[in-house]
Amino acid sequence: MEEKANIEILEDIIRTDIIVVDGTYDHIHLVLDSMKFPYTRISSEELLRHTLTPTQTIFVNCSSSFPPEGARILAGFVANCGQLITTDWALKHVLEVGFPGYVKYNNNSTADEVVRIELLEKDDPVLSGFLDEQSDPVWWLEGSSYPIEIIDKKKVKVLVKSKEIEEKYGVDPVLISFNHGKGIVYHMISHFYLQRSETREAKYSMKASDYAKFKGAKSDTMAAWEEAEEVEPGLDYGTV
Numbered sequence: 693m694e695e696k697a698n699i700e701i702l703e704d705i706i707r708t709d710i711i712v713v714d715g716t717y718d719h720i721h722l723v724l725d726s727m728k729f730p731y732t733r734i735s736s737e738e739l740l741r742h743t744l745t746p747t748q749t750i751f752v753n754c755s756s757s758f759p760p761e762g763a764r765i766l767a768g769f770v771a772n773c774g775q776l777i778t779t780d781w782a783l784k785h786v787l788e789v790g791f792p793g794y795v796k797y798n799n800n801s802t803a804d805e806v807v808r809i810e811l812l813e814k815d816d817p818v819l820s821g822f823l824d825e826q827s828d829p830v831w832w833l834e835g836s837s838y839p840i841e842i843i844d845k846k847k848v849k850v851l852v853k854s855k856e857i858e859e860k861y862g863v864d865p866v867l868i869s870f871n872h873g874k875g876i877v878y879h880m881i882s883h884f885y886l887q888r889s890e891t892r893e894a895k896y897s898m899k900a901s902d903y904a905k906f907k908g909a910k911s912d913t914m915a916a917w918e919e920a921e922e923v924e925p926g927l928d929y930g931t932v
Contacts, residue, residue: 708732708748713739713762715753715782717834720884736762746773746875754780754883763790771873778879783838787879794848794870795879797838800861802881804835807856809866816851816869818878831866833857837882840865847871857881 710731712721724731734742736755739762744750750766752758767790770776778786784797809831813819831854839861842848851867858864867880901917 708745711742711744711748711750713750713752715755715779716757717754717780717883720751720753720779723884739765744769744774749775749777751884752776752778752782752786754782755785756781758782758785758789760789763787766790767872770875770877773874775875776877778877779883780834780837780881783840783879783881787877791870791872791877794842794844794872794877795865795868796841796843798841798861798863800839802833802835802837802839802857802861804833806830806832807854809852809854811852813849813851818869819851819867831882833882839863840868840879840881842868844870851878852880 710724710729712724712731712733714733714735721731721733736758740759744765746769748769750769752766763786766774766776766786770791783795787794788796807830809829811819811829831852839857841863842850842865848868848870850865851869853864854866855864857866865881867878869876869878871877899921901914901921905914
């Protein structure tokens, strides 16, 4: 359950605190919509003219292209205390261009599959409450996802890794972070917006509301899950 302080922070978020830069494939705005987070959505070209402030968080969707000047603008934004979160192909088109020397695409492309993962930095604020520690966590890779090769091992921190990705594609990072100037960058392989799930153990097939009950959810949370199950029959914990 969310800590009270975190809930109060979320309630104070205004539309300009979160910027979503459209991409080709990922759809982070749909995740924010489902969580009822206000945000401003812009294109990569609009980014070139957009006014950014250090208090903002910018999400950059996986994209097949990105203006080089836009990548450099994001580097300046982060250096000035901003927070940047990118996914998949942004590794090559944003991070390699705007933040050279940290990470790069290793020139392998993944299959469409689900792999087991291991959380390494559970105290990181982005990972706090990220996954259920009692489960066998998995991560969905869309076909042609870009494996993350670390260049600067002293500055880049691996938050989540996968032995399965390493065995198949040569590197193990799933989610990484690094400080740049006064700010921070988070990058993950594949997408925020889940398009496929896979059931690997019995718990993943239990109803979402049963799992919420198992975790001690409050009555209003239970009611919300039960309502969701009526709208989408078969909604299970694996999907959630």
